[in-house]
Amino acid sequence: MQTQDPTDLLAEALAKKAGGFVELRFHRRRTRSVAVEKGRVDSSKISEHTGVGVRVLEDGTWGFASTDRIESGTIEQAIDNARRAARASAARRKQRTPDLPHVELARGRFDAPGLELIDKPIDEALAMVLRLEENARKSSTAIQSASSSYTELYEEKGIVTSDGAKAWTRLVRPEFRIVAIAGDAGEIQRGRESVGATGNWDCLFHHNTAEAMTDRAAKTAVDLLKAGYPTGGRKRVLLSPQLVGILTHEAIGHTVEADFVASGSCARGKLGTRVGSDLVTLCDSGISEFHEGAGGSLPVDDEGVPTQRTTIIENGKLVSYLHDRESAAAFGVEPTGNARAWEYDDEPLIRMRNTYIAPGEQSYDELIAGIDDGLLLDGAANGQADANGEFMFGTLIARPIKNGKLGELQRGVNISGQAFDVLGSVDGVSSEFRWDLGSGYCGKGQPAKVDAGGPWVSCEVLVGGRQA
């Protein structure tokens, strides 16, 4: 199921069409997925999507073209099309993009761990989702329905540029999801668990077994039927590693993407200034820090830049933005390896990879004990950040904390706040760390596989409960 290294073919096409900056990116994605709901197989599919994206810098203007034919002649034609597109629009470009400065670009073969997964028969995944969906459905008479799915993205990329990149990367990203729906007297509630990784099933189920996730999803759905709502207002909250992940991604990560900074995000002009408490060190990394398997890992970005760990906030001070080659040149820094394209016919954009707050020194119990009146929140629903730093994200469950003690389960709520105000309010960070958003996709015109996580974090946010 593996393709031959295409970088020689790309280099050959590039040599025939030399002149100016040219970037050729072969991308093959093979997706295998199965989905089951209420005992029926809803989806069972294998999808292949392969092609070459061509980006050129001509007359200080970018041109892009793509082809789904992997032949030297059609790739050369795509280079011509990209140049024609650039020339057609160059007269409209106000600020010409200068030649990209020299940087060390990746050369060679880069295989992520766990590639043996692609040879594993899909039967095992199908048997797993059928069994776990049934387990969830039969775990309680209150469960009305359940669904379970498994998806596996296998990616091969070959990147060749006119200024030296010649890299061939391969990785596999499995995902597992389980949803249980409970009902009683017209009331419907759901519990859900999901996990995603870069690597094999050992990475995927490193923290939780699929069985444990299934049991938890079913129990949450049933328990939420009887749960009440928290009251709204500004509160001290203890965010789970999953919610810390979505906080770092949505509320901070997007505002420090250099393209968004240049447009005027709230992080503009704040380099070197305090944006959080001393307890906050926040990073984005192409490497899976702390343990293997983070879902957004990649060895080389889509401009051929080797990835690295980028410290964005160090002990509360903003120290770096996230860059591609063009923005790095404009800001006078080195690229951080954050250029990513979803498919071969997408242009690379500045995107996050694995984003996290670094662990601290307190235990989970110490953090609970330190809160007089607040909420514990867990289970990320969705999230969005605004240019002004205002963020919102949904939570699945809440539990009140009174005088350092946890109360009964309540329904999840949406929380909101100003990103840097919330980081400034952080007064506790646990030593426990978890990647917990590996099944997530970030949207910015095109999707991207990302991961995020962190420790348990105590901070202050606006909680959207119910008004009487």
Add this chain to the structure above:
Amino acid sequence: MSSSASAHPQDLKRVAAELMTRADRLCRNALDAGADQAEVYAVRSQSVGVGFEKGDLKLSQVDDGSTLGVRVFKGGKLGFASTNQSSDAALATAASDALTLCALNPPDEANRLPETRPAAPDLNLVDPAIQELGIEEVVDHGQRFMDRAQAHDARLSIDKASVDLRIGTHCFVNSEGAELSESDANLSASIFGMAVDGDDVGGFHYTGDHVRNAERIDAAFAHCADEFAEVCIDNLKTGAAESYNGPVLFAPDAVLELFVSPVISAVSAIAVQRGRSALKGKLGEAIAGANFQLLDDPTDRLLAGAASFDREGQPIGAFPIVEDGVLKSYLYNSYAAAVEGKASTGHAVGGPRGLPGLGPHAVSMAGGSGGDRDALLGALAKGLYVMRFSGTIDPASGDFSGVAKSARWVENGRVVRSVRETLISGNAFELLRRFVAMSTEAPTLNAAARAPWALVDGVSVTAG
């Protein structure tokens, strides 16, 4: 490819014929490999686009690609595979992959192709004046769109904008003799950004439109640019709202997100069959106030989802979902219909890279008799006006909670300030009965759907 996305109007017939030939070949491969039944859905997309970033032209792009998806049934078992490669070997592999999966799956008596039905009338979705646009003209349209927005105010920061010409052809063929194809040419615009005034960064706003008629391009894109600029500027200088439980005025985007989307999820026959619909057992009952009308109308050429056949080759047309507040029908694709021994309502949706899903094509919520937006602000008198919702809606329960975006505080029937950090929550299905008034007009929203402004009572507002 020439400098235009498709060199000639008549080329679309050739494109459709070539695509149909490949679809036929893949369907035959699947039958030869042992399938009892097979269907192939194929799409070819040719596009030319121009993107702007930070107010300047960033990149022009030319793409041309096609994808074919094959669904097979054997002994009541299901399999699916797709490929964007056109070689005979790639098509044979796709057929083989689909059959391999098919062999692994448990049988299901509802797994079969729908009956072939007569085609619906052609909607004629290709305006030659759109189809023949060249890359230079697409760039010109993009630049005019940008200039129009930017001319409003120097404080605007346009993070990203784009104008894209897309010419698509989709074909459907199955082993029961169905053979259909249709082409569509459209020019779309989108814009995303905010206003920045010193240290004051306004909340972002995005909008867009999608045009099939060349005569509408300038007016539609100008309206889009104007609306974007006005909302961004008004998002500056935010103040506080007040917490309360009561009436809130929602703009069409928020109405669609908060009230129409949960209904659409709940009228999926699969959601009903599997116990995750709050509207199970409510057919023929009032689920909303008598002023609530919801239609799926794929014959509306102003909406992007206009088409004459669905993802399973079934003919489609205007389809009432809620009339005078009464739930008229659930939506069925062939699978959901077979489970109940019924016929599909033509609501199979999706692209060639996945199995047919279930949903509407072009949702249209009718307006009411409440006059225009200003009349509804007057009816609100004091409270919150929400243009966009950013939050969570549980489609099963209808519970929602999230941030009111581009929100304004209203006093004495007039907007007095923009507000920040304001959360709203409630239950969509309960609030459907509390629509106090709706605007007369129901505009299109990014060509995806139509919805009016609506004044809704009983919403919980939490101010930060």
